[in-house]
Amino acid sequence: MYKIADEEIIPRRWYNIVPDLPEPLSPPRDHDPEKSSIDLLNKILPKEILRQEFTSSRYEDIPDEVIEQYLQIGRPTPLVRAVNLERILGFRGKIFFKNEGATATGSHKINTALPQAYYARKEGVEEVVTETGAGQWGTATALAATLNNIRSTIFMVRVSYEQKPLRKKIIKLYGGNTYASPSNLTEYGRKVLAKDPGHPGTLGIAISEAVQYALEKGYKYMMGSVENTVITHQSIIGQETRRQLEFMGESADTLIGCVGGGSNFSGFSFPFVESETEMIATAASEVPKFSKGDYKYDLIDTAGIMPELKMFSLGSDFVPPSIYAGGLRYHGAAPALSLLIREGRIKTEEVTEEKSMEAMGIFARTQGIVPAPESSHAIATVIDYCKNPENQGKTVVFNLSGHGLLDLSIIRD
Amino acid sequence: MKLALYFTFPYPNRESFIRFFHGSLNHKYDYLELGIPTEFPYYDGPIIRKTHKSAGENYSENLLRETVKEAISKKRKVYTLVYYNHFKKDRKDFLQNLKSMGFSGAIVPDLLTDFFPERFELVDAMNEEGLSLIPFFTSSTPDKIIRDVTGRTDDWIYHGLQPSTGIRVPVSTDLMVNRIRSLCPEREIIFGFGINGPEIIHELKASGADGIAVGSSLIPSMETDDMDSFHREIHMLEEGVYGE
Ligand SMILES: Cc1ncc(COP(=O)(O)O)c(C=O)c1O
Numbered sequence: 297m298y299k300i301a302d303e304e305i306i307p308r309r310w311y312n313i314v315p316d317l318p319e320p321l322s323p324p325r326d327h328d329p330e331k332s333s334i335d336l337l338n339k340i341l342p343k344e345i346l347r348q349e350f351t352s353s354r355y356e357d358i359p360d361e362v363i364e365q366y367l368q369i370g371r372p373t374p375l376v377r378a379v380n381l382e383r384i385l386g387f388r389g390k391i392f393f394k395n396e397g398a399t400a401t402g403s404h405k406i407n408t409a410l411p412q413a414y415y416a417r418k419e420g421v422e423e424v425v426t427e428t429g430a431g432q433w434g435t436a437t438a439l440a441a442t443l444n445n446i447r448s449t450i451f452m453v454r455v456s457y458e459q460k461p462l463r464k465k466i467i468k469l470y471g472g473n474t475y476a477s478p479s480n481l482t483e484y485g486r487k488v489l490a491k492d493p494g495h496p497g498t499l500g501i502a503i504s505e506a507v508q509y510a511l512e513k514g515y516k517y518m519m520g521s522v523e524n525t526v527i528t529h530q531s532i533i534g535q536e537t538r539r540q541l542e543f544m545g546e547s548a549d550t551l552i553g554c555v556g557g558g559s560n561f562s563g564f565s566f567p568f569v570e571s572e573t574e575m576i577a578t579a580a581s582e583v584p585k586f587s588k589g590d591y592k593y594d595l596i597d598t599a600g601i602m603p604e605l606k607m608f609s610l611g612s613d614f615v616p617p618s619i620y621a622g623g624l625r626y627h628g629a630a631p632a633l634s635l636l637i638r639e640g641r642i643k644t645e646e647v648t649e650e651k652s653m654e655a656m657g658i659f660a661r662t663q664g665i666v667p668a669p670e671s672s673h674a675i676a677t678v679i680d681y682c683k684n685p686e687n688q689g690k691t692v693v694f695n696l697s698g699h700g701l702l703d704l705s706i707i708r709d
Numbered sequence: 710m711k712l713a714l715y716f717t718f719p720y721p722n723r724e725s726f727i728r729f730f731h732g733s734l735n736h737k738y739d740y741l742e743l744g745i746p747t748e749f750p751y752y753d754g755p756i757i758r759k760t761h762k763s764a765g766e767n768y769s770e771n772l773l774r775e776t777v778k779e780a781i782s783k784k785r786k787v788y789t790l791v792y793y794n795h796f797k798k799d800r801k802d803f804l805q806n807l808k809s810m811g812f813s814g815a816i817v818p819d820l821l822t823d824f825f826p827e828r829f830e831l832v833d834a835m836n837e838e839g840l841s842l843i844p845f846f847t848s849s850t851p852d853k854i855i856r857d858v859t860g861r862t863d864d865w866i867y868h869g870l871q872p873s874t875g876i877r878v879p880v881s882t883d884l885m886v887n888r889i890r891s892l893c894p895e896r897e898i899i900f901g902f903g904i905n906g907p908e909i910i911h912e913l914k915a916s917g918a919d920g921i922a923v924g925s926s927l928i929p930s931m932e933t934d935d936m937d938s939f940h941r942e943i944h945m946l947e948e949g950v951y952g953e
Contacts, residue, residue, distance in 0.1 A: 317851045322822040347879040352848035
């Protein structure tokens with residue numbers, strides 16, 4: 297088979313699902329009726345990002361500079377047929393995986409970090425601020441900032457900060473600053489620390505700190521997941537996958553991916569939403585947002601600075617147990633994804649840590665790639681799916697949202 | 710273009726409301742929108758949200774009836790902006806009451822998002838009483854919903870420019886107007902939510918909007934009881950809408 301030019305695979309536009317949803321998305325809501333947190337977004341987000349958040353356009357042109365950067369960091373990412381995995385499962389069908397782990401930073405997060413940093417720089421901002429749990433988003437932010445010649449500050453959930461020194465090193469190598477959250481740098485961080493000096497931190501607290509810090513310093517905040525703009529940027533995954541399947545003469549019966557805030561899954565699956573393709577979103581059993589969460593308006597950050605969104609949520613004060621898949625330890629899921637799940641268009645599964653670790657091993661031994669603990673949840677669902685006699689003969693495509701090489705240090709032998 | 714003026718009824722209190730309402734009648738405008746106060750007007754921005762409290766405390770149905778009557782006698786069409794919770798019980802009575810007061814129809818800002826399954830039931834119930842539902846769309850309303858709801862209603866359409874009132878996030882006006890226009894080419898489309906100056910009015914006019922609805926920008930002068938600034942504000946709107 298000939299190698300298709302990368303430029304033919306990379307789409308020139310991002311896809312925004314909002315105009316194609318079966319029901320209107322409920323708009324963001326203020327948590328504090330006296331204030332406007334939507335107005336606050338004007339202060340912390342680049343204008344272009346905010347415009348994309350509320351746009352009615354189905355497509356957004358990707359700036360040429362961003363396309364160039366996408367090519368530099370390894371896009372398009374490979375779509376690989378997992379023949380070895382098929383064999384070991386005895387699956388009479390096809391399994392493909394989209395390898396987002398093949399990007400420079402090792403996950404899909406760079407897909408939205410690049411445009412967000414690009415728009416921030418275009419508006420003359422010197423520094424971007426964000427939070428990170430597992431470290432993947434912080435790494436992507438640091439690289440995207442550097443490639444756009446701006447600085448980055450990253451509030452890293454304290455447990456990760458302590459358990460994942462390699463992440464800090466990479467971020468530093470890219471020129472970013474990391475702080476353990478809760479920190480003394482923000483009012484909210486100080487408040488949390490006053491109550492519990494040894495607080496291990498949560499993603500919700502780190503988001504609150506990053507937003508407060510950006511506000512105070514006049515910097516821009518980078519959004520890692522959940523928000524619509526992020527999902528739109530991540531549509532590059534699904535659009536590439538569609539084209540790659542087309543070139544291979546294949547079509548997907550089923551798409552599978554993992555869900556933290558919902559960005560990799562949504563970006564991967566939404567470009568297929570108008571087709572008949574079955575879609576399965578896998579969350580962690582320890583963070584059972586789909587089976588035990590409510591579909592309701594809820595905070596996305598613990599401090600309640602950002603507007604509330606309507607989504608499946610376990611409550612913004614839910615403190616998830618510490619699992620390896622730090623990226624899945626989030627109480628909510630993107631509104632458009634939540635809506636499609638509630639409508640029944642997208643099915644859900646929940647996978648335990650134990651099962652995901654088993655899946656990690658099977659995938660490493662068959663395909664040679666160490667999957668991220670988050671992505672291992674998707675693989676566990678793939679394995680179950682392919683073992684089901686009813687699914688023989690189908691073509692399953694899953695999103696390998698990242699590699700797990702940097703997570704291995706925390707995993708017990 | 711047409712001009713619609715929004716007031717939360719009766720903000721800030723009965724006596725001042727009457728004065729400002731009479732003041733407004735000295736100006737040219739087409740539609741009067743009266744917001745019925747509600748406990749948690751969550752789709753309104755902070756400025757209008759604040760008005761619901763004192764309006765709620767001063768609410769009087771008789772005064773509402775008189776206000777509508779007077780507006781109609783001055784050739785204004787009158788609509789109400791009302792949250793769905795008002796329809797939850799005794800819907801028929803509530804609708805009949807609106808009709809008897811002289812309202813032409815209602816805008817229900819949370820209907821399509823939070824009470825989506827009930828949308829056509831409400832449209833039918835309103836039609837039965839001779840009231841029109843004014844569909845409230847935003848840039849987040851999916852194409853299919855716009856087509857469906859447009860197909861079941863026949864009065865004008867209210868399109869929110871912004872995610873809530875009195876707020877300005879960046880939007881491409883042209884794109885937004887073209888999109889809604891292409892989805893409902895035959896209908897009158899009035900834009901509201903966050904309109905607060907000549908620039909945006911001009912932009913909307915140039916994009917082919919049929920009209921604008923304004924609320925938040927009238928409130929500061931009502932809050933400070935400044936009739937002169939109230940007149941200046943409406944005058945600016947009149948010039949923008951009806952001027953060259
Ligand atoms: C590799 C990887 N996969 C998945 C996720 C979950 O996030 P999302 O659901 O937004 O894709 C993360 C988040 O940190 C991640 O690092």
